[in-house]
Amino acid sequence: MLLSNQQLLFNGTYLPYQNHSQSTQSIGKHEDFFSHEIFMNITSKTSTYYAYFHYLKTKYKVFVKGPFKTWNDNILYQAFVDELKPFFGLQKIGIHIAKLDYKGKPLFYLIMRDFGDGAEHYPTKEKDGVKRIDKDKIPILQMNRWLRANDLEKHPEVLKQYVDILLFRQIIESSDTNNTNIIVNGNKVLSVDENHKGYFLEGKLYSHRPTKVCAAIVATYLKKNKTQISEQLKTWKKLWESQAFQQRLNAFGKTIFMQKVLENIEKLVIHHQQDQWQL
Ligand SMILES: Nc1ncnc2c1ncn2[C@@H]1O[C@H](COP(=O)(O)OP(=O)(O)O)[C@@H](O)[C@H]1O
Numbered sequence: 001m002l003l004s005n006q007q008l009l010f011n012g013t014y015l016p017y018q019n020h021s022q023s024t025q026s027i028g029k030h031e032d033f034f035s036h037e038i039f040m041n042i043t044s045k046t047s048t049y050y051a052y053f054h055y056l057k058t059k060y061k062v063f064v065k066g067p068f069k070t071w072n073d074n075i076l077y078q079a080f081v082d083e084l085k086p087f088f089g090l091q092k093i094g095i096h097i098a099k100l101d102y103k104g105k106p107l108f109y110l111i112m113r114d115f116g117d118g119a120e121h122y123p124t125k126e127k128d129g130v131k132r133i134d135k136d137k138i139p140i141l142q143m144n145r146w147l148r149a150n151d152l153e154k155h156p157e158v159l160k161q162y163v164d165i166l167l168f169r170q171i172i173e174s175s176d177t178n179n180t181n182i183i184v185n186g187n188k189v190l191s192v193d194e195n196h197k198g199y200f201l202e203g204k205l206y207s208h209r210p211t212k213v214c215a216a217i218v219a220t221y222l223k224k225n226k227t228q229i230s231e232q233l234k235t236w237k238k239l240w241e242s243q244a245f246q247q248r249l250n251a252f253g254k255t256i257f258m259q260k261v262l263e264n265i266e267k268l269v270i271h272h273q274q275d276q277w278q279l
Pocket residue numbers: 040041043046047048063065093112113114115140141142180181182183192193
């Protein structure tokens with residue numbers, strides 16, 4: 001495949017071959033691709049940062065997770081479930097996976113679309129000698145921060161997307177569901193940082209409790225919209241009839257996962273009918 005024709009498609013593919021199979025070759029040195037990095041979180045696990053990604057003469061605004069020392073299923077899982085989101089009426093982030101050299105070693109990175117103005121425009125503050133994002137002032141807020149400034153009940157559009165994300169994360173068996181892994185961009189709500197738990201979550205909507213106020217609003221919403229949510233779950237179950245959906249699963253080699261998705265939706269229907277949500 002000719003490299004010169006390639007753009008970042010943000011469709012879950014690998015760089016540079018875009019074939020959803022594990023990259024075997026690094027495409028170059030980390031420092032040749034990224035500029036203007038600003039840290040979001042600094043954890044001992046992986047670093048997350050806003051940056052520009054220079055790829056084939058184009059400069060992209062991106063959000064980066066990595067480096068990951070070895071290939072692991074969660075790297076593919078994050079890119080894969082992101083591609084499923086539009087089928088569930090959710091906005092996808094748009095992800096690429098890249099193998100790059102970092103300090104002489106080939107490592108994996110998740111490169112995501114940055115919806116904001118770009119790294120140089122974000123408010124920063126200095127902590128421990130490192131310049132990092134001022135989390136309360138960036139345009140794309142974590143839900144826990146958004147909730148401090150807004151009344152969820154007064155934003156029905158946000159509330160609906162938020163609950164849809166909680167349901168989606170049940171269906172795809174995602175761990176780490178909490179209000180820092182759900183972000184608000186204007187009136188769009190986005191789900192991030194999905195990791196595969198590997199089994200059905202039994203209606204337990206959060207892995208870390210939200211505030212009492214937040215939990216109460218979600219519980220009320222689920223009760224008030226019982227019929228509508230039942231119908232929605234039934235519509236989602238019909239996804240297996242969609243060729244586009246099946247093609248997506250096949251492209252990622254995740255056909256078997258589809259069976260689980262369907263089973264989980266069926267289980268969720270029952271949990272919902274019996275009000276068995278754990279909040
Ligand atoms: N695509 C993105 N665009 C903008 N901000 C993002 C994006 N992905 C994640 N973030 C922000 O960065 C934070 C950390 O990213 P996350 O994927 O949760 O990694 P981790 O929690 O493992 O550090 C998130 O809570 C969110 O605020």
